[in-house]
Amino acid sequence: xxxxxxxxxxxxxxxxxxxxxxxxxxxxxxxxxxxxxxxxxxxxxxxxxxxxxxxxxxxxxxxxxxxxxxxxxxxxxxxxxxxxxxxxxxxxxxxxxxxxxxxxxxxxxxxxxxxxxxxxxxxxxxxxxxxxxxxxxxxxxxxxxxxxxxxxxxxxxxxxxxxxxxxxxxxxxxxxxxxxxxxxxxxxxxxxxxxxxxxxxxxxxxxxxxxxxxxxxxxxxxxxxxxxxxxxxxxxxxxxxxxxxxxxxxxxxxxxxxxxxxxxxxxxxxxxxxxxxxxxxxxxxxxxxxxxxxxxxxxxxxxxxxxxxxxxxxxxxxxxxxxxxxxxxxxxxxxxxxxxxxxxxx
Amino acid sequence: xxxxxxxxxxxxxxxxxxxxxxxxxxxxxxxxxxxxxxxxxxxxxxxxxxxxxxxxxxxxxxxxxxxxxxxxxxxxxxxxxxxxxxxxxxxxxxxxxxxxxxxxxxxxxxxxxxxxxxxxxxxxxxxxxxxxxxxxxxxxxxxxxxxxxxxxxxxxxxxxxxxxxxxxxxxxxxxxxxxxxxxxxxxxxxxxxxxxxxxxxxxxxxxxxxxxxxxxxxxxxxxxxxxxxxxxxxxxxxxxxxxxxxxxxxxxxxxxxxxxxxxxxxxxxxxxxxxxxxxxxxxxxxxxxxxxxxxxxxxxxxxxxxxxxxxxxxxxxxxxxxxxxxxxxxxxxxxxxxxxxxxxxx
Ligand SMILES: CC(C)[C@H](C(=O)O)[C@@H](O)C(=O)O
Ligand SMILES: CC(C)[C@H](C(=O)O)[C@@H](O)C(=O)O
Numbered sequence: 093x094x095x096x097x098x099x100x101x102x103x104x105x106x107x108x109x110x111x112x113x114x115x116x117x118x119x120x121x122x123x124x125x126x127x128x129x130x131x132x133x134x135x136x137x138x139x140x141x142x143x144x145x146x147x148x149x150x151x152x153x154x155x156x157x158x159x160x161x162x163x164x165x166x167x168x169x170x171x172x173x174x175x176x177x178x179x180x181x182x183x184x185x186x187x188x189x190x191x192x193x194x195x196x197x198x199x200x201x202x203x204x205x206x207x208x209x210x211x212x213x214x215x216x217x218x219x220x221x222x223x224x225x226x227x228x229x230x231x232x233x234x235x236x237x238x239x240x241x242x243x244x245x246x247x248x249x250x251x252x253x254x255x256x257x258x259x260x261x262x263x264x265x266x267x268x269x270x271x272x273x274x275x276x277x278x279x280x281x282x283x284x285x286x287x288x289x290x291x292x293x294x295x296x297x298x299x300x301x302x303x304x305x306x307x308x309x310x311x312x313x314x315x316x317x318x319x320x321x322x323x324x325x326x327x328x329x330x331x332x333x334x335x336x337x338x339x340x341x342x343x344x345x346x347x348x349x350x351x352x353x354x355x356x357x358x359x360x361x362x363x364x365x366x367x368x369x370x371x372x373x374x375x376x377x378x379x380x381x382x383x384x385x386x387x388x389x390x391x392x393x394x395x396x397x398x399x400x401x402x403x404x405x406x407x408x409x410x411x412x413x414x415x416x417x418x419x420x421x422x423x424x425x426x427x428x429x430x431x432x433x434x435x436x437x438x
Numbered sequence: 439x440x441x442x443x444x445x446x447x448x449x450x451x452x453x454x455x456x457x458x459x460x461x462x463x464x465x466x467x468x469x470x471x472x473x474x475x476x477x478x479x480x481x482x483x484x485x486x487x488x489x490x491x492x493x494x495x496x497x498x499x500x501x502x503x504x505x506x507x508x509x510x511x512x513x514x515x516x517x518x519x520x521x522x523x524x525x526x527x528x529x530x531x532x533x534x535x536x537x538x539x540x541x542x543x544x545x546x547x548x549x550x551x552x553x554x555x556x557x558x559x560x561x562x563x564x565x566x567x568x569x570x571x572x573x574x575x576x577x578x579x580x581x582x583x584x585x586x587x588x589x590x591x592x593x594x595x596x597x598x599x600x601x602x603x604x605x606x607x608x609x610x611x612x613x614x615x616x617x618x619x620x621x622x623x624x625x626x627x628x629x630x631x632x633x634x635x636x637x638x639x640x641x642x643x644x645x646x647x648x649x650x651x652x653x654x655x656x657x658x659x660x661x662x663x664x665x666x667x668x669x670x671x672x673x674x675x676x677x678x679x680x681x682x683x684x685x686x687x688x689x690x691x692x693x694x695x696x697x698x699x700x701x702x703x704x705x706x707x708x709x710x711x712x713x714x715x716x717x718x719x720x721x722x723x724x725x726x727x728x729x730x731x732x733x734x735x736x737x738x739x740x741x742x743x744x745x746x747x748x749x750x751x752x753x754x755x756x757x758x759x760x761x762x763x764x765x766x767x768x769x770x771x772x773x774x775x776x777x778x779x780x781x782x783x784x
Contacts, residue, residue, distance in 0.1 A: 167625075173635075177625040206663045208554040225571075225592070230629045236636070240596040242629040246571070250586040277677070279513075280528065282520040283576045283588040289519075290582070310684035317552045317663060317688050331623070335681060338656035342663050 095127040096397060099158040099362065104136040104176075105371025106381035106425075107164025113383030113429025114162060114390045117409075120433035121394070121402045131158070135180055137168035146179030152187050160393050161364035164386065165371035178228060185221050188361035190354035191252065192259050193219035193333060194392065195368065197320075197340040197350070200411050202418040205343055207317060213344045215323035218260040219333025221354055223252040224284075226330040248284040248329070253291045259357060260327035261299045271303045271324035272296075275312045275332055288329065312336055316343060341368050349414065351388035355396060363396055365389040379424040384410055387432055402436075409435035441473040442743060445504040445708065450482040450522075451717025452727035452771075453510025459729035459775025460508055460736045463755075466779035467740070467748045477504070481526055483514035492525030498533050506739050507710035510732065511717035524574060531567050534707035536700035537598065538605050539567035539679060540738065541714065543666075543686040543696070546757050548764040551689055553663060559690045561669035564606040565679025567700055569598040570630075572676040594630040594675070599637045605703060606673035607645045617649045617670035618642075621658045621678055634675065658682055662689060687714050695760065697734035701742060709742055711735040725770040730756055733778055748782075755781035 100115065102108040115130065122128055133151070140146055155161060161184075166176050184190075199205055199213035229245035257274075264272040274292045278285025289306065296304050307315065309332045315322055316339050328336065341350035350368035367385030375381060391406035409432050417423075423431070446461065448454040461476065468474055479497070486492055501507060507530075512522050530536075545551055545559035575591035603620075610618040620638045624631025635652065642650050653661065655678045661668055662685050674682065687696035696714035713731030721727060737752035755778050763769075769777070 173625045174628040174631065178628060182626065206554060207552055225590075226626055228628075230592070230627075232629045232633065234596075238596050238600075240633055242594045242633040244571075244592040244594075244627045244630045246576070246590040246592070248588045248590075250580075250584050254584075277680075279519045279523040280572055280677075280680075281576075281590045282524060282574075283578045284590045285520065287578070287586055287588040310681050313659060313681055313685035314688040314693065317685065318692075331626075334623075334626075335656050335659055339659035339663065339685070342660040346664075347660065 093125050093127060095129060096122070097157070097159045098128065098130045099155050099161040100130045100132045101135050101161060101163045102132065103164040103166040103371060104138075104168045105165055105373040105376035107136070107166070107371055109376070109379065109381050109425045110367060110383040110386040111162060111164040113425060113432070114386035116429045117387045117406060117432045117436055118390050121405055121436040122399075123402075136166050137171050137176065140171055140176060146176060147183050155184070155188075156361060158362045160362050160397060162390065162393060163364055163366035165367065165369065167371045168373055182226060182228070184364065185354050188364070189222060189356050189358075190364060191220060191222045191256055192353075192355040192357055193221035193330075194353040194355055195219060195333070195337040195340070195350065197337075197344040199344040200414045202415040203345040203349070204418070205345060207320070207343050211321055213320045215320070215326060215340070216263065217326045217328065217333055217337050217340060218256060218263060219328055219337060220252065220256045220330045222330075223248050224330035246281070246284055246331070248287050250287065250291060253288055254295065257291050257295050257327055260325055261295055261302055264302045264325040265299055267324055269324040270301050273323055273326045274304070274306045275309050275326055275328040275336060276306070277309050277332070278306075279308060284329070292327070309336065313339055316340060320344070337368060345414070347385065348382035349384045349388065349410075351385050351392055353389065353392040353396060363393075365393040365396075379426060380422075381425050383425050383429050384414070387429070405436045406432070439471050439473060441475060442468070443503070443505045444474065444476045445501050445507040446476045446478045447481050447507060447509045448478065449510040449512040449717060450484075450514045451511055451719040451722035453482070453512070453717055455722070455725065455727050455771045456713060456729040456732040457508060457510040459771060459778070460732035462775045463733045463752060463778045463782055464736050467751055467782040468745075469748075482512050483517050483522065486517055486522060492522060493529050501530070502707060504708045506708050506743060508736065508739060509710055509712035511713065511715065513717045514719055528572060528574070530710065531700050534710070535568060535702050535704075536710060537566060537568045537602055538699075538701040538703055539565035539676075540699040540701055541565060541679070541683040541686070541696065543683075543690040545690040546760045548761040549691040549695070550764070551691060553666070553689050557667055559666045561666070561672060561686070562609065563672045563674065563679055563683050563686060564602060564609060565674055565683060566598065566602045566676045568676075569594050570676035592627070592630055592677070594633050596633065596637060599634055600641065603637050603641050603673055606671055607641055607648055610648045610671040611645055613670055615670040616647050619669055619672045620650070620652045621655050621672055621674040621682060622652070623655050623678070624652075625654060630675070638673070655682065659685055662686060666690070683714060691760070693731065694728035695730045695734065695756070697731050697738055699735065699738040699742060709739075711739040711742075725772060726768075727771050729771050729775050730760070733775070751782045752778070
């Protein structure tokens, strides 16, 4: 008999609320014979204030035992900027080598977008997750003085770039349009830019059916608002991916519906699935948060674990629910979760 | 009697065409008593192919003699990515210490925007121009092998950050809404982020009338499409500024109308004014390019040199012309230039 041994990290703010709905839908969609085991972890601001810890080696050992991780959101204004981001979220992505940060963007019929004319949007960003300016390399000298110098080092390796570029080509090959766009800034960041561009060009030879192009990150933001339909799969660096996926989420229904997977395709370590949005402390505890992004992240999780039919059922349920939402009064977090749970079970 | 001694760099592609119109409008707007002298420079792809040179020390010595520089666009597909960008454009910005890269975004009535609902947009981005990931620091080892490592170093100094932050506060103070937003990614790029945030907070104390806030660059792209009206003045790092100003241009009328100034406020070296758009080789030589961004860059140039009334006349002429364009067939590059020249003279 099959089983899923899931680590659950509700985290801060609305994280608790949205994760509860994600689990509700997960339980509803799984076939009877699949045993779902969950273990909750208390990472986040509360634990940090109580113990000063963000993520210990023992925590990592424990998390390693799971098949996958579901994360709500981490972050609170009471904690200095960077402490939980670097000390928990990025530490985990790096420790578990989550090099494929997968972020699909699909504008569903009837869903509100800030763009005029309801354009067709259906692409996926493959963001590198373990290199670039996110490595924490760099430092500060003469801190706090008029002569302070602070550096940030973007580290890019052939190994790290090639594996994510290969993943993106494979994804593009599997999609109907078979198109892959490299987004970088190779005219200014020439060292990293050449590495990315050369590897992209080399791997492209193995995928003759995939149409490729290259766009500078600044120009990519223009296309994302003027012609988002041109994108199918995008592969990009960690920081550029961070920036363009927030924009992509905004134009394709908002961060309320933007899901992501921090994936280790080798399965050496568990992958982690989380909504793109943050902990939104301003609306926490009020039942106002939209759990849809978390539910869609559960679908990514299921697909990663090989439960494709169940993932499809969630996607279909969300699409149907979103289409029905247009013009209706906003529902509570749990009402949306209930509705989705009913749909996926039905 | 007054005079302007202008260096003119048409550059590549549509650069030639748009600069011609910029000069047309400049001549038309200047009072009789102002003597306009121009010297044209042949920088760009042609010179690079002919001589291998992009910008020599002798060129810099010559450019230094001018009061200001008007640039069309530099770049051509025949030149490898990065050669002209680093070898000319960035070299000049760094050599002349253009640390204030000024990029206004104003959506004029009737002008097309990809955003639904024609939001009010009127802000200016003060992009740092001489530091960050643009310094060219970094390098590559084991190039072309499976073990290649490429680094890019973002260099940030208290000196460099403070001067641009001060410039931005002064601009915010002078505007009706008096609001300044710092855009960075201080939760991940903690070394540079703390430097920027600390200096921003420190300088803010001297400007009690200026309302301040901080937004991560990823979230800033969301606000730029969902609530651009929230911005008044933005100050940001070189790379983040590059990215968000292309997006800002896209939502506020397109890069056809986005102007910029590479300003050295100390006046130790001439400042340079240029449209945000590139050389657009696909439409070069066809009279299709919109010269409006160049004409608006001429207005920034005039304001920098103290010709405020003339700059205002250009802005007003462009606003009137843009409003009239809605629904009309596209005019040629020179037809737009002619119309603007007539308006500013009238
Ligand atoms: C919270 C932050 C560290 C994180 C990132 O920059 O990756 C977030 O913005 C994201 O996109 O998941
Ligand atoms: C051409 C390129 C070097 C330049 C930049 O990145 O600054 C351009 O994108 C700009 O914004 O002026």
